Amino acid sequence: MKEKTLVLIKPDAFEKNHTGEIIAIYEKKGLKLCAMKLMQMTKRVAQKHYAEHIGRPYYEELESFMTSAPLVAMVLEGDDAIARVREINGKTNPAEAAEGTVRRLFAESVGKNAVHASDSPESAAREIAIFFSEIEIFD
Numbered sequence: 001m002k003e004k005t006l007v008l009i010k011p012d013a014f015e016k017n018h019t020g021e022i023i024a025i026y027e028k029k030g031l032k033l034c035a036m037k038l039m040q041m042t043k044r045v046a047q048k049h050y051a052e053h054i055g056r057p058y059y060e061e062l063e064s065f066m067t068s069a070p071l072v073a074m075v076l077e078g079d080d081a082i083a084r085v086r087e088i089n090g091k092t093n094p095a096e097a098a099e100g101t102v103r104r105l106f107a108e109s110v111g112k113n114a115v116h117a118s119d120s121p122e123s124a125a126r127e128i129a130i131f132f133s134e135i136e137i138f139d
């Protein structure tokens with residue numbers, strides 16, 4: 001089934017010039033870019049995007065990292081895109097991420113872990129709507 005998922009290339013990976021390499025990984029796996037922008041998260045957007053994490057011990061660190069510098073937001077489309085992109089990205093903690101995954105290749109820590117991807121159809125729909133308007137998404 002064709003799905004859309006929200007992917008963020010987080011400030012750590014963007015600053016280290018890994019954007020092109022990461023996008024190439026997705027494209028080579030057959031995922032299609034259907035929206036993309038360079039932007040900096042405000043605290044408000046971070047609180048909306050990571051609403052379920054507010055109050056957790058790492059939240060302040062997460063918000064300050066995600067708002068610290070520009071990031072690349074994109075929507076990727078493909079068969080089973082939500083699960084596939086999460087598999088391509090690897091586990092949250094890069095030390096546990098499988099060989100060849102984006103996080104194993106580019107993440108520096110559990111917090112600064114290079115990429116975000118939606119984890120369910122509900123979160124994909126919710127997150128895409130935070131970052132993109134209808135006219136910015138191409139089928």
Ligand code: IDP
Binds near residue numbers: 058061062112115
């Ligand atoms: P995910 O990004 O792999 O879906 P989540 O558990 O949903 O992982 O956590 C969201 C983000 O919060 C992570 O990608 C990471 O940047 C940050 N995070 C999660 N747990 C920790 C932690 O223990 N310390 C610091 N940051 C964390």
